[in-house]
Amino acid sequence: MCVHSFTRLGGLALPLHLGLTSVGKASRTPGREVRLIACEIWGEDIMSQTGLEAFDSTIQTTNIWLNGIMERMGWTDRHRAYSALRSVLHALRDHMTVDVAASFAAQLPLLIRGVFYEGWHPAGKPIKERHRAAFLEQVRRELRGYPEADTEAVVRAVLHEISRHITQGEVESVKQVLPHEIRALWP
Helix, strand or coil: CEEEEEEEECCEEEECCCCCCEEEEEEEECCCEEEEEEECCCCCCCCCCCCCHHHHHHHHHHHHHHHHHHHHHCCCCHHHHHHHHHHHHHHHHHCCCHHHHHHHHCCCCHHHHHHHHCCCCCCCCCCCCCCHHHHHHHHHHHCCCCCCCCHHHHHHHHHHHHHHHCCHHHHHHHHHHCCHHHHCCCC
């Protein structure tokens, strides 16, 4: 018998691990998780959350990123990790040229790429304010609902996770357009 866990994030059910074949019983548990008990039955298709491989894959990859942030920060709240990822991506994006932002986004998983571009207005980018304190303040403002978060630790955790998943060359391209004060936050 296998256990397959899903968690809720912004109204979406995100799988914590993929690879099951048939669903037996579903039950709610604390922490907004839904555990699906499944049995492996050879010869059947692998269970799909969305019915589209591209979406299933990006949901799984996004969970890997969120889990990495949660582990690095010592958090158990997936929404908090999402908020951290979103706020740092937006601050980074606003400090990049349009060309570098597009090149960087091309390496992000589909779902995270959408988060990166959410609400973006490329005119006037990169923003003129180029100091570390202003960058951290932008991240802090976007971390709505988590005022106690150590903003610099959040930035470092997200940048660490980004570095784990995109090419070193792309990381270097992004770092080159950032001011030294902000670049120094990168691991």
